[in-house]
Amino acid sequence: MKKEAGGAGPHAPLPYKGVAAFHPDEPFLISIVMATYRRPHTLPRAVATIQSQLYRRWELIVIDNAGDGGYRFDDPRIRVQVHAEKASASHARNMGLRYATGDLVCFFDDDDEMLPGYLEAYAAAFRDHPRAKMARCAMLSPRGRENLCFATPLCCLRREHATPTWDGAGLNEDKRYFRGIIELHGWSEPSGDIVVIPQALCQARKDPAGGLREGNP
Numbered sequence: 001m002k003k004e005a006g007g008a009g010p011h012a013p014l015p016y017k018g019v020a021a022f023h024p025d026e027p028f029l030i031s032i033v034m035a036t037y038r039r040p041h042t043l044p045r046a047v048a049t050i051q052s053q054l055y056r057r058w059e060l061i062v063i064d065n066a067g068d069g070g071y072r073f074d075d076p077r078i079r080v081q082v083h084a085e086k087a088s089a090s091h092a093r094n095m096g097l098r099y100a101t102g103d104l105v106c107f108f109d110d111d112d113e114m115l116p117g118y119l120e121a122y123a124a125a126f127r128d129h130p131r132a133k134m135a136r137c138a139m140l141s142p143r144g145r146e147n148l149c150f151a152t153p154l155c156c157l158r159r160e161h162a163t164p165t166w167d168g169a170g171l172n173e174d175k176r177y178f179r180g181i182i183e184l185h186g187w188s189e190p191s192g193d194i195v196v197i198p199q200a201l202c203q204a205r206k207d208p209a210g211g212l213r214e215g216n217p
Contacts, residue, residue, distance in 0.1 A: 034063065133187055138199060165177065
C-alpha cells in the first residue's frame with residue numbers, strides 16, 4: 001500500500017473498468033464497501049485478507065472518512081474515495097454505495113479480516129439460490145467465539161437492495177440497517193429470501209484506535 005494525497009469528492013464521476021474479466025466460476029462481481037477513519041495501522045491487514053481471497057472478481061471501495069489518509073493501493077480492483085464532510089462510518093458507507101458497480105454488495109470494517117473462502121461462499125450461496133436477496137454468515141469474535149447475527153461484515157445483499165440508509169444512531173446500527181431492509185421487503189429465511197451460511201467467514205478485531213463509529217449520518 002502506498003500513501004498519496006487525493007481521492008474523489010462527493011460528486012466525482014463513477015465509471016470504472018478495473019475489475020477482472022468474467023469467469024464462469026466467478027458469476028458475480030462483488031462490491032466491498034469499507035469505511036475507514038484514521039486506521040493506517042489496521043487497513044493494510046484488512047485489505048490484504050481481501051486480496052488473498054481465491055475468488056478474484058471483486059471491487060473494493062475504500063472511503064477515507066477523515067480525508068487525511070492518502071491511501072493508494074497497487075491493485076486496479078481497489079479505489080479510494082475521500083468523503084470527510086461528515087465524520088461517521090454511516091455517512092462513509094452511504095457514500096460508498098454510490099461507487100458500487102457489482103451484482104452483490106457487502107460492507108466490511110477496516111479492522112476486521114476476511115477468512116479464506118468468504119467471497120467464494122457468498123458467490124456460491126447466490127448462485128445456488130437464485131431467488132435469494134441476502135446471504136449471511138457467522139463471525140469469529142476477538143476471543144474466537146462464533147457469532148451469527150446481523151453485524152456489518154456478516155451480510156451480503158444483491159446491489160439493488162443495498163440502500164444508503166445507514167442512520168449513524170450509535171450502537172447496533174448495522175443490525176438496524178439489515179433488519180430494516182428485511183422488514184421493508186418482508187423477507188424471511190423459510191421463504192428463501194435469506195440464505196444462512198453456517199460457518200465463520202470473517203474475524204472481528206475491534207481495534208480501539210481510530211475507526212469512528214458514531215457521528216452525523
